[in-house]
Amino acid sequence: AQKITQTQPGMFVQEKEAVTLDCTYDTSDQSYGLFWYKQPSSGEMIFLIYQGSYDEQNATEGRYSLNFQKARKSANLVISASQLGDSAMYFCAMREISSGSARQLTFGSGTQLTVLP
Amino acid sequence: DAGVIQSPRHEVTEMGQEVTLRCKPISGHDYLFWYRQTMMRGLELLIYFNNNVPIDDSGMPEDRFSAKMPNASFSTLKIQPSEPRDSAVYFCASSPYRGLGGELFFGEGSRLTVL
Numbered sequence: 001a002q003k004i005t006q007t008q009p010g011m012f013v014q015e016k017e018a019v020t021l022d023c024t025y026d027t028s029d030q031s032y033g034l035f036w037y038k039q040p041s042s043g044e045m046i047f048l049i050y051q052g053s054y055d056e057q058n059a060t061e062g063r064y065s066l067n068f069q070k071a072r073k074s075a076n077l078v079i080s081a082s083q084l085g086d087s088a089m090y091f092c093a094m095r096e097i098s099s100g101s102a103r104q105l106t107f108g109s110g111t112q113l114t115v116l117p
Numbered sequence: 118d119a120g121v122i123q124s125p126r127h128e129v130t131e132m133g134q135e136v137t138l139r140c141k142p143i144s145g146h147d148y149l150f151w152y153r154q155t156m157m158r159g160l161e162l163l164i165y166f167n168n169n170v171p172i173d174d175s176g177m178p179e180d181r182f183s184a185k186m187p188n189a190s191f192s193t194l195k196i197q198p199s200e201p202r203d204s205a206v207y208f209c210a211s212s213p214y215r216g217l218g219g220e221l222f223f224g225e226g227s228r229l230t231v232l
Binding site for chain 2: 045052
């Protein structure tokens with residue numbers, strides 16, 4: 001089974017509007033961390049935001065927020081006031097502490113976001 | 118502060134040749150990871166180290182791949198002999214220990230093309 005599922009291969013959003021990128025995860029762990037990364041066309045991986053499984057508040061970092069719904073096992077990324085520079089591939093990732101590989105991140109397949117002028 | 122430094126950025130080689138990718142992690146980070154990115158398989162963990170010791174190499178495709186971390190500031194990923202299916206972007210990343218958190222800091226990647 002996929003650990004991280006990103007069901008939207010591609011998304012379009014108008015500049016200055018908000019967009020939600022979906023991410024669902026599968027784990028039996030009680031302790032886990034969820035991460036979002038951005039990969040622009042230049043190829044580097046840029047960390048955006050982190051949410052711990054025990055965090056009661058949804059994480060926010062500037063225009064990025066994470067809509068964390070634990071019971072539904074979803075960790076959607078919300079980008080407010082989209083900018084042209086937000087056009088990139090976005091990856092959701094998870095760290096499971098109780099698994100044998102406690103420090104690695106498992107990545108989803110990504111969502112290609114295009115911001116339209 | 119310098120980020121994770123990888124070399125070479127691009128490598129084109131012929132099938133059967135040896136390829137060595139290099140990585141310098143961020144100073145003070147306890148963990149170093151090697152990932153491979155392809156269109157078909159996405160981002161896959163190959164191996165990771167904790168304090169220079171390999172912890173999980175279950176993602177290493179086969180015996181043609183090997184990785185070493187002789188000290189805290191240097192790691193190599195070697196492919197010998199290389200095959201066309203090894204063509205991918207290879208990322209090195211490092212991370213501090215921060216419990217559940219501690220994001221991975223990625224290098225810019227090494228794009229390998231095996232002809």
